[in-house]
Amino acid sequence: MNSASIAAMQLTNLFTVLSTITIIAGVVLIINMFIMLAEERKSEMGMARAVGMKRSQLTKLFLFEGTLYAAGASLVGIFVGIGIAYGILYAFGSIISGFFPVSLASGASSAASSQ
DSSP, X not given: OOHHHHHHHHHHHXXXXXXXXXXXXXXHHHHHHXXXXXXXXXXXXXXXXXXXXXXXXXXXXXXXXXXXXXXXXXXXXXXXXXXXXXXXXXXXXHHHHHHSOOOHHHHHHHXXXXX
């Protein structure tokens, strides 16, 4: 293996580890959100139970509310993540083009014309 392949594999491993840590942190934050929802509304849950709401209905209500929060946060996270990824790729592209005089646009067009 040449040094470029080794460097690419190391960069791939780095991004894999970082993305795994990010996913784990996201899962922990979602669990924490459900816990905070329940903890913050103990008195509300007690009143709902006193009025006649069943435990299963209360659980479904909080599950639905937490799912809505998680879905909204996921959508925001997707678009912010795409924006950050674009920024990182743009920064890497400008750094690499500073060292190597290569235009990515001309490389793509020449590769397409050669096929």
